[in-house]
Amino acid sequence: PAGELPGLPDLPSVEETAWDFGPDDLAPACEPGTGCFGDKCIENAQCQSGWCVEHMGEGVSSQLGEEECPAGWTCRQIGSGPDTTFACVSNHANLCKPCATTEGCKAPGGAEDVCISYGQEGSFCGGACKAHDDCPWGFSCVESITVEGLETKQCVADAGVCPCTGKSVELGLATPCSVDNDFGTCAGKRQCVPEGLTACDAAIPAQEACNGVDDDCDLDVDEPGELEGNPVPLCDDGNECTKDSCKGEAGCTFEPLDQGECKDGDACTVGDHCVAGQCIGNPVVCDDGNPCTDDSCNGVGGCVFTNNQTLCDDDDPCTVGDVCVSGSCGGTPVSCDCQEKKDCLALEDGNLCNGTLVCDKAGFPYKCAVDPSTVITCPPVPDGPDELCLKSSCLAATGKCTTEPDHEGFACDDGDPCTIGEACAQGNCEGGVEPNCSDDNPCTDDLCVPGKGCLNVPNANPCNDANACTTQDVCSGGACAGGPALVCDDGNVCSGKESCDPAKGCVPGQPLACGDGNLCNGQEICDPKLGCVAGPPLVCDDGNPCTGKESCDPAKGCVPGQPLVCNDGKPCTADSCDPAKGCLFLPQEGACDDGNACTVDDHCEKGACVYTSTLTCADDNPCTDNLCDPKGGCVTKLNTAPCDDGNLCTTGDHCQLGGCISGGSLTCNDNNPCTDDSCDPKVGCQHKANSAACDDGNPCTTGDYCTNGWCTFTGFTVCDDGKVCNGKETCDPKKGCVSGTPPALDDGIACTFDFCDEAAGGVVHSPQNGACDDQKFCNGTETCDAKKGCLPGIAPVLDDKVPCTQDLCDEVGDKVVHVPDHAKCSDGTVCTGMELCDVLLDCVPGIPLNCNDGVECTLDSCDKVAGCQNVPDASKCNDSNACTNDSCDIKSGCLYVPVANGTPCTVGGLPGKCQGGVCAADCQPGTQTFNHTGAPTTYALPSCASKVTIEAWGASGGDEEVGVGGKGAYMKGDFTGLSGKTLEVRVGGQGAKGTCSICGGGGGGGSFAWVQGSNDPLILA
Structure with missing residues (x-):
């Protein structure tokens, strides 16, 4: 039949021969x-x-x-x-x-x-x-x-x-x-x-990128990678202040965060936090509030406070020449004694910010002190980017609040995420530079957006994924993704299998070797498409089966065969070899021997030796097998087949050595101890009743014995052990003696110990006083009554018959204590000393006070309420020196405090001024004039200058084109306490000239003077 390839049924092979034919x-x-x-x-x-x-x-x-x-x-x-x-x-x-x-x-x-x-x-x-x-x-x-x-x-x-x-x-x-x-x-x-x-x-396969594609073909899309067992995110811009996420085909997104902790890498900032995707820290404020230290950050997160030697104010009106020493502000003490406010004018420092001196009459002697209501408190610097770079201050000359630069050079934040490295400069947070937004990724466009900070936006630029086996690489999702695979196959099987190395690109294959060294299968060649193809095989067969089967040796070629031997070993055939057909075996007639002793009348028939009948060998013995051996004829073999020996008391009868024997004796045991078992060869098993001892299996019976083939008993088991406390025992037919239930012990009284006493013949309830103890000493010792339970104790006696003691019971110490009450012994005056209470003797007199303080300038006495009174008497301390204020101190005795420097005095009949408590002759007055130079000028005051008068003129305004500019301001002030100090003076310059007929000129510069090292001007015009 024609058509498609036949469907072959799954039938068994009728011939499976593997000839080695070509x-x-x-x-x-x-x-x-x-x-x-x-x-x-x-x-x-x-x-x-x-x-x-x-x-x-x-x-x-x-x-x-x-x-x-x-x-x-x-x-x-x-x-x-x-x-x-x-x-x-x-x-x-x-x-x-x-x-x-x-x-x-x-x-x-x-x-x-x-x-x-x-x-x-x-x-x-x-x-x-x-x-x-x-x-x-x-x-x-x-x-x-x-x-x-x-x-x-x-x-x-x-x-x-x-x-x-x-x-x-x-x-x-x-x-x-x-x-x-x-x-x-x-x-x-x-x-x-x-x-x-x-x-x-x-x-x-490529490294997984954020692109909505399964790049590494593991059936997961956009999954994170892994490094040493830890996950590696696909999208990571290295910025703690962005939320990195993968949006599939849209690629990586880096959302700026406005909260969360981070690290900005600057040791001089604290509280680092995320703002608009940038890590911003608050500068470490190194301000110890001490004007006598220079404050700075040491670059590793710690503050350094270096002592300075600047002028300062120790807030003590009774000192002059205040200066910083070893981190503290101190001055030279002067007398602050006064009678009226005007007496304090000489101590005024000209600073309107730290308050005005008044004569404080709260104590004696009266002292000059600052009126707290006159101290100027300036408001804090307003919030803003420049807050750290400014401090609130008060102008000494005017008492007006202002701001001035602070934390010069300290790191600050101007609020713009697109600037970094800002620092305080002249009161402004400035000097920042644009941050480096580069993430070193060619697949992102890096930019800084005001208000948001750095953004790394994925692009689609050509790139190189470092894999030579991909082509047309392009950026996708912020990562370089390989394009189509590089084709390395040249289409020629004979040149071997080309491969691609990610580092080198195409790698040639191993050329195919087709020659197998076998002459018999012909000369092999290589086809570019099919590969190795066999050549025409060598033909060795000469076509004559009588010469044998020719063969081919892979190394030598054709080898002659072994001539065919045509003998089939059969007596009823004539054997020959035909060159065309091979061996012929033709039938022949006559007697023959088929070689089998068990056949009779053998003869040739149609080329085969056949027989007429077979030999009979049976002997009628069940214990023999009668067989015929084709070589030797009849054979009798002994067997071991089952048989019957005629005895009912044997089992397993079988043949042995041609006879029937038994295999063993019949077992007649009926497992009844009350029968005697035996076997009769003709009848079989017999079971006769006996009267032997036995066990009926009931532990509650005794004297078991056999009767009529059954096991019976004569009495019952006694289980009672004669003990009361374990209950009454009984007998269970299956278990035997079973323990009884013990009597109930609890009498319901909590303080008794309940137990069963065999000697007492039952349950006993013994009182236990310790069970009633409430762990309190002061209410007595509790006891236990066997019928009533716990009974209260009797409290201890407290009264010791001593009137000045308080009698108490100490629950912690478990004892009665007698505490002395010294107030009950007082006589109402401190001058006789302190009377005391003795727990054995009652009240004991005190020791009178000794009010002598050893200070020669005090009047000593005793007040019954206040005790010793030591009143200073300054009249005992007159040193006859006009340049000291003489007083009596109740601790130190007489004090001789220098009056304010410059106080008029006489020395040797000549007028002078007090200086450091000594009257010194007056200095010659002098005048120094300063003109505009465009820069500060210094001037050292003589050490004897007890008073300095400063006059300051502000520069005039610039002239108009047709007129004259206005005059500058004029200020004058007298200052003391400046002897030996250096002044810095700046003289203002005239304003610029106007540029048109109706244009005003520029304002003139200010003139002012201040003590070198101080930030507060003495005078300003």
Whole structure:
């Protein structure tokens, strides 16, 4: 029948012979291409045999079973019904056919072919084998792994890949394939087309990027990577202050954060936090509030306070010449005694900010002190970027609040995330530079957006993913993604399998070696598409079967055969050899011997030796087997078959040495102790009743004995142990003696100890006083009554009969204590000393006070309430020195405090001024004038300058084009306490001239003077 390839039924082989024939062992001479055995075909009609079968994935013409099938082919029944016939079917019907599963490799004849993985090249059908000889040329029998993961021996192509057959192209067969590298394995497909197998269309595995694509082909999209067991995020801009996330096809997003902790890398900031995607820290404020230290940050997060030697104010009106020493402000003490406010004018420092001096009459002697209501308190610096760089201050000359630069050079924040490195300069937070927003990623555009900070926006620029096996790389989602795979296959199977190295690119394959060194299968060549192709095999058969079967040696070529020996060893045939047909065995007549002693009347019939009847050997003994040996005739053999010896008291009767013997005695034990068991050879087992002792299995009976074949008893078991405290014992027929239930012990009285006493004959309730103890000493000792329970105790006696003591009970110390109350002994005056209470003697007199303080200038007395009074008397301290204020101090005695420097006095009858408590002659007055220079000028005051008068003129305004500018301000002030100090003086310059007839000139500069090292001007005009 014509049509598609026949479906071959799964029938058993009628002949499976693996001859080592070459191709010339096929059917007799046939013109190739005319449907000969092995010619390619699609339909049965194309074949001379009428059958088109599969061979190695291709349709080929078969040959009918009248002729022998060559090696690798098996004669099988094909077809059905009237078309049933035998034909040669390939043992490798599907070998090398592209497949995806083993199901695609099932042969019509039922061969167990499986789908074998060829690695990245794909998967192809194998062929079952045990050795290399079982496989066609170009294939080897090796341990292989099926696509289902099973190990099996299969024929595998030596070329490492299988070519497409015409049938595979026609059916559009394909094989799964893959591309592997360090990033993963991507699956693809190779299709059979007329040009051969297409290249694997799998994607090149790449490092997973944020792009909505499964780059590494692990069935997860945009999953994070892993490094040493720890997850590595796809999107990480290295900025703690952005929320990094992957948005699939949209790529990475870096959302600026406005909260959360971070680290800005600056040791001189604290409280680092995220603002608009930037890490901002608050500068370390190194201000100890001490004007006598220079404050700074040491660069590692700590503050340094360095002592200075600047002028200062120790807030003590009774000192002059205040200066910083060893981190503290101090001055030279002067007398602050006063009677009226005007007496304090000489001590005023000219600073309107630290308050005005008044005469404080709260104590004696009266002292000059600052009126707190006159102290100027300036408001704090307003919030803002410049807050750290300014401090609130008060102008000494005017008492007006202002701001001045502070924390010069300290790090600050101007509030703009697009500037970093700002610092305080002249009261402003400035000097910042643009931050480096580069993330060193060529796949992001880096920019800084005011108000938001650094942004790294993914781009789509060309890039290099460092993988030479990808082309047209382009940025996607902030990462470089490889494009189409580099095609390295040159399409020539003979040049080997080209591969791609991610570092080097295309790598040449190993050229295919086709010569197998075998003269018998011809000269192999390599086809660029099909690979190794066999040449015409060597023909060695001379066509004469009588000369034997010629063979081919792979190294020598054709080898003569062994002449055919035509002897079939049969007496009823005449043996000969025909050069055309081979051995002939013709039948002949006559007597013969078939060699069998068990047959009778042997003779030749139709070429075979036959017999008429067989020999009889039976002897009627069940313990012998009667047989006939074809060589020796009748044979009698002893057996061991079962038999019967006629005795009912034996068992296991069997044959031995030709007779019947027993195997053992019959067991007649009925497991009843009240019967005697025996056996009678004719009757069998007998059981006679006895009167022996026995056990009826009941632990509650005694005196068990046998009667009439049964076990009975004479009495009962006694279980009572004579003890009260364990209860009354009973007997259980299954368990025997069982313990009783003990009597109840608890009498409901908590303070009794309840127990059972065998000697007392029952339960006893013993009182336990300790169970009633409430752990309190002061309410007495509690006791236990066996019927009433706990009873209260009797409290201890407290009164010790001593009137001045308090009698108490100490619960902590578990005792009575008597505490002395000294107040009960007081006589109402402190001058007689302190009367005391003695716990044994009652009140004891005190020791009178000694009010002599040893200070010569005090009046000593005793007040009964206040005690000793030591009143200073300054009249006892007159040193006759006009430059000191004489007073009496109740601790130190007489004090001689210098009056204010410059106080008029006389020395040697001449006028002078007090200086440091000594009257010194007056200095000669002097005048120093300063003019505008554009820079400060210094001037050292003489040490005798007890008073300095400063006059300051502000510069005049600039002239108009047709007029004269206005005058500057004028200020004058007298200052003391400046002797020996250096003044800094700045004289203002005239304002600029106007530039038109109606344009005013510029304002004139200010003139002012201040003590060198101080920030407060003495005078300003």
